[in-house]
Amino acid sequence: RKEVEQDPGPFNVPEGATVAFNCTYSNSASQSFFWYRQDCRKEPKLLMSVYSSGNEDGRFTAQLNRASQYISLLIRDSKLSDSATYLCVVNGDSSNTGKLIFGQGTTLQVKP
Amino acid sequence: EAQVTQNPRYLITVTGKKLTVTCSQNMNHEYMSWYRQDPGLGLRQIYYSMNVEVTDKGDVPEGYKVSRKEKRNFPLILESPSPNQTSLYFCASSLAGIGNEKLFFGSGTQLSVL
Numbered sequence: 654r655k656e657v658e659q660d661p662g663p664f665n666v667p668e669g670a671t672v673a674f675n676c677t678y679s680n681s682a683s684q685s686f687f688w689y690r691q692d693c694r695k696e697p698k699l700l701m702s703v704y705s706s707g708n709e710d711g712r713f714t715a716q717l718n719r720a721s722q723y724i725s726l727l728i729r730d731s732k733l734s735d736s737a738t739y740l741c742v743v744n745g746d747s748s749n750t751g752k753l754i755f756g757q758g759t760t761l762q763v764k765p
Numbered sequence: 766e767a768q769v770t771q772n773p774r775y776l777i778t779v780t781g782k783k784l785t786v787t788c789s790q791n792m793n794h795e796y797m798s799w800y801r802q803d804p805g806l807g808l809r810q811i812y813y814s815m816n817v818e819v820t821d822k823g824d825v826p827e828g829y830k831v832s833r834k835e836k837r838n839f840p841l842i843l844e845s846p847s848p849n850q851t852s853l854y855f856c857a858s859s860l861a862g863i864g865n866e867k868l869f870f871g872s873g874t875q876l877s878v879l
Contacts, residue, residue, distance in 0.1 A: 661805075689868075696855060696870035697808070740807065751796055751815050752823060753868075757807035 656680060657743050659756035667764055670731045674759045676741030677723045685744040686717055686724050690737045691758065697740055700726075731763045767792045771856050771871035778846055779879050786841045786874050788856030794869070795861045797839035798823070799831065801852040802873075808855065814839055846878040 658677045666672050678686075686703035701708065703715040703724050714727040724743075728735055741756035769790045778784055790797065798813035800823075810823030814833040828850055830842040839858075843850060856871040 694853060694873070696872055697868075698870070699867045751798060751813035751821060753798070753810055753813075754824070755800070755808040755810075757805060 655756075657741055657754045657756040659739075659741050659759045661757055661759060663760040663762050665762045665764060666731055668731055668733060670763075671727065671729045672731055672761060673725055673727045674739055674741075674761075675723050675725050676743075676756050676759075677721075678741075678743045678754070679722070680743070680754075681719075681722060683743045686715075687742040688713075688715055688724075688726050689740040689742055689755075691740055692737050700739070728761075731761075733763050733765065736761055736763045767869070769856055769858050769869050769871040771854075771874050773874060774872065775875050777877045777879065780847055781845050784843050784846060784876075786843075786854060786856075786876070788839045788841065788871055789837050790839075790858040790869065791837065792858065792860070792869065793836065794858035795836070796866075797833065797856065797858045798868075799829070799839070799841050800855045800857065801825065801850075802855065803852050811841070811854075846876075848878045850876065851878045852876060 656679045688700040689697040690700045691697040703717050707716045712729045716725045738758040738760045740758045743754050772787045795816045799811040800808040802808045809825045811829050812831040814820045854874045857868045859866045859868050
């Protein structure tokens, strides 16, 4: 089993749709969780950190479910510019060290 | 401008010819890290450094070396490159450790080993 798993997609949705991605992680001791966005073979950029209580940033909502060991990203009112690959990132151990595990990414295509 | 600078952007080399990919950040970040990205595998961590003279292995360190002699630079060294090291490489930095801190990535280095 991969340490961090994502459905690679692609998810093809029309503009204005709501879309949700899940990401599961295997290490129950992981403490830090993030969503990054990557445009075609460019550098990843932080979309949002994921907090225990869940958090929202405009059209984006992130949730953490520790019991089931997954995090989710919800995008409301999809825009064409949201088309990208979304990377789930989890720290690899319980301490605040530098080991990070990336999921393989979920590709989103928003169509007019 | 705050940034992470990687060089070169593209590199084609032959098996066994030593090469270095440079990475420099101007944000006084303590943490720096190298990743490779391959289709279907996502980004995998090669090495990371929590501070000067402190480096640790990530998930795929074999065939790579790093050094952190000064805070701003974290070069990736391939002593004897092989075709399976053909990949897209990213360097990243953050202020200190992981926590909930943002990683800043360089623009990437596309390496082809023939």
